[in-house]
Amino acid sequence: MPKVINWRLGSSREFAVRKWDDELVVYDCATGDTHLLDVIASQVFICLQQAPSTTDALIRLIGSYFFVDQADELAPEVARILDNLSSLGLIESTLL
């Protein structure tokens, strides 16, 4: 059975986060870097702040938040965002 990727916020990182309108500004206390997250990336980050999640569950959550009927349409965008947030060290993945 294929393993499932589970996402969570960077476990060794501490973040300061502020939200204005639908955009987040995230300060990574470990690196001193500041990141501006667009609307969808912000929602992905917020979901993972609340609880770790699999990619599929995240796609459903994001679809529901933005009232997208066919949540699968968001899959490529969510995958790109997860990859981007991961490369910035804001989130990390584990295998279930």
Add this chain to the structure above:
Amino acid sequence: MHIQSVIPHVAEGVSLLYSDYPLSTREDFADFHVRVTRPRSIRRWLRPQALFMCDTISAFKPLPLAQAFPMLEWGLNWCISGHAHRYLMIHAAVVEKDGRAVIMPAPPGSGKSTLCAGLISRGWRLLSDEMALVRLDDGAIVPHPRPVSLKNASIGIIRNFFPESIFSAPVTDTIKGTVAHMKPPRESVLRMQESALPACVVFPKYEAGAALQMFAIPPARAFLRIADNAFNYSILGCAGFEAVACLVDQVKCYDFTYSILDDAIVAFDRL
């Protein structure tokens, strides 16, 4: 600030532009002890130079003697921007009217100082031409109303706009072109202990012939631009992040393009 110099240009500049400042005695505490001296070298006789020293540190390479007064001003900016980390320091002009401070961050050449000089010529209080000092505990702006640095065409523009203005002698061939400093308004100096709360952050841009434009900037976007203009955002770490965030919470942020100074001032009066 203790200033020591044997160079006549420096004495003349200080006497002309800082005459409304209170004088301290030699025994009073000073944050910085600065000197503008003439370096001891053969150049002293061939090509006279000036050297800025803060305590025992020479912050810059010597400059031609004629640039001694601008060098003092640049040196004082260096002293503050390198040391005053109990503030968030934003590279910006700051003016205030009716208790509402407007911060104008901008890179060189954007028309920031020209706009600042125009505004203080029309009743706005000068808090700074160069640096917004944002107090970390309450977000208030601490004034340091020093001379306004104007360059090249801006010198003539402000002289024509406000003929009563007092300027230091223009100095040519500096790294910034021709530079002259405008005396801060007496009332701004007398009120320099009076902090002000920020109401707006306006990113000004002079563009010849452009129509007046003012567009709101989404707060998260404004955050990054303010942080980009803060000298010590990285040094302050999380406290810097919180300081910029608190500022963004307090203010409205705009991009502002202007070409006619009078129109720009009317727009600021309506902020």
